[in-house]
Amino acid sequence: MTDLNTLLVPMPRINEPAPDFTAKTTDGMRSLSDYRGKWLVLFSHPADFTPVCTTEFMAFARAADEFKALDCELLGLSIDSHYAHIAWMRAIEEKFGVEIPFPIIEDLSMKVATAFGMIHPGASDTSAVRATFIIDPEGIIRAMVYYPMSNGRSVAEFLRLLKALQTSDANKVATPEGWQPGEAVIVPPPQTAKAAKERAGEGYDTTDWYFSKKAL
Structure with a gap:
């Protein structure tokens, strides 16, 4: 019991x-x-x-x-x-x-x-x-x-997750599903309407104002 x-x-x-x-x-x-x-x-x-x-x-x-x-x-x-x-x-x-x-x-x-x-x-x-x-x-x-x-x-997943956490900490970024070292990372989304309007011209691989990637 x-x-x-x-x-x-x-x-x-x-x-x-x-x-x-x-x-x-x-x-x-x-x-x-x-x-x-x-x-x-x-x-x-x-x-x-x-x-x-x-x-x-x-x-x-x-x-x-x-x-x-x-x-x-x-x-x-x-x-x-x-x-x-x-x-x-x-x-x-x-x-x-x-x-x-x-x-x-x-x-x-x-x-x-x-x-x-x-x-x-x-x-x-x-x-x-x-x-x-x-x-x-x-x-x-x-x-x-x-x-x-x-x-x-899956021990391989914990290795992958550890690398992702360390990458996020070092670069202030997020990582997408299944991310592996060397792949593009996710840039934090803009926090204001003005920043969202400017995002497209900041040099990232931007799909939409909230979704941008970059290479490290």
């Missing part, structure tokens, strides 16, 4: 500080503050030694160097002991030849999972759903995505 207090915990929200935590991991104790100054992808999975989670962890492991090149760390979580995590990591390396290079949080108390809204009673009272949070160097949640237990995430 779900604890009423669990239901009363505020859900995390985009553009607000990520819930603080200190937890045991497969690399020792870790806190959110340890990642200050870097981007962080924090992701939960329902349980160790499960097939869908295994495919996701291998995908994150294979992409770890790409995340690191973007100054981004990876941190996993499930409601299992760190001994189970270590055994699972060793099994993945032995059976699939993939070494897991990032730590995994032990969350037997469900404290971290609850703070981040990873426990959805409709899915399970005792397992975290597939939640993914992109946290910026200031500790602010910039994106969060939830997947059902039955379906694996």
Whole structure:
């Protein structure tokens, strides 16, 4: 049965500080503050030694160097002991030849999972759903995505999203659907009627006053 207090915990929200935590991991104790100054992808999975989670962890492991090149760390979580995590990591390396290079949080108390809204009673009272949070160097949640237990995430999409967020921050622009580095970005729309009238002559690829793109 779900604890009423669990239901009363505020859900995390985009553009607000990520819930603080200190937890045991497969690399020792870790806190959110340890990642200050870097981007962080924090992701939960329902349980160790499960097939869908295994495919996701291998995908994150294979992409770890790409995340690191973007100054981004990876941190996993499930409601299992760190001994189970270590055994699972060793099994993945032995059976699939993939070494897991990032730590995994032990969350037997469900404290971290609850703070981040990873426990959805409709899915399970005792397992975290597939939640993914992109946290910026200031500790602010910039994106969060939830997947059902039955379906694996696309790690390539989180890499793409991270690149898009960093591009938006650096250039004060938005990015269109499916944007990839090197493609045109969206210029913020004018905020006044006068600026809207002038937009067509500003040198952008303008389709309408509110819709303009440019190359970086």
